[in-house]
Amino acid sequence: MAKDTTGRLHVTVKTGGKRKLSSKLWLERQLNDPYVAQAKREGLRSRAAFKLIEIDDKHHFLKPGLTVVDLGAAPGGWSQIAAKRVGAADGKGKVIAIDLLEMPEIPGVSFAQLDFLKEDAPDKLLKMMGGRADVVLSDMAANTTGHRKTDQLRILGLVEGAAAFAADVLNPGGTFVAKVFQSGADAALMTQLKRDFATVKHVKPASSRKDSSERYVLAMGFRGGRAKPPGEHT
Template structure:
């Protein structure tokens, strides 16, 4: 164990046995990540919680009483923050977490185990909440292949699906936040978002690892009237 440049103790994981180098590096990064330790101390299910905290601290879109949808929510770090900030833990707002995987219960959060990319998902959500959403959040990322261009296209496809879902379920004036990775491939996505939202910007929270191309797109002021979703629900 040694100290890093900040004076913190740095844990080194030994290789050996069946542990691959990539697994060693991931475990070492987790053990030395101050946000991982902080999340454990404060009861958050993932370090990703701090990314949403930072984004909302700056742009203030999670207001009390709102209805928020968290796509690909497991393990639930973003749902925890959303529930706290909109007052869902006290019955003042509502958070709906959607994932293909099961997720342990979170106070103030309703969970729906479904594929948000399925054609009937928006109609199911609208029926579930009895209205429309004020914000759609997505911290999803696909399984990586290690091939940069392939991985960029995968995350872009996932974000485009999330944006299409948001356009089906958001109230006018609503907000969409999603993880993307910096590349020239998302120009078409940004163009579409600028048609659908009054403001579109990229955000890089301090808690997002600086050696990663990860960033977030924040789109506010949804212009839609919900007609697309209403047609889908009545089809």
């Protein structure tokens, strides 16, 4: 081990056996990531929790009593923060979460293992919600192919689906936050969001890795949509 420029010990992972170089680099990055270490210390499910903390600390959209939908929730970092800030564990607010993967229980969070892209997923989500949402979060990411343009289009497809769902279920004044990647492909999405929300901007939290093209779109002040979400009973 050697010290990096900040004085912290830097862990180097040896290659060998069946470990690929990409696996070695990922493991090395995880072991040397201060946010990973902090997440473990604070009992958070993932380093991603700090991204939501940073965005909300600046823009204040997670408030006690609100209903939050977390798309692509596993392993649960965002759901943990949302549940704490809206008071879901105390019955003040509500957090509904879905993911393709299983997710261990989190106090105050209603979770279902669902594929958001499946045709019946929105209806199942609406039944879990029992009404409209105040915040829709999406940290969903498509499986990567290694082909940059293909991967960008896949993540854009997920974001567009999440944005359409948000437009169906949000209360007026609601907020939509979604992971995107830097590219010129999201111009149509941004145009649509600017029609639906009072303010729309890209944000990149400090906890988002500097070498990643990852950023988040933050849309606040939903202008209101349909009279009721599809499938909602009067």
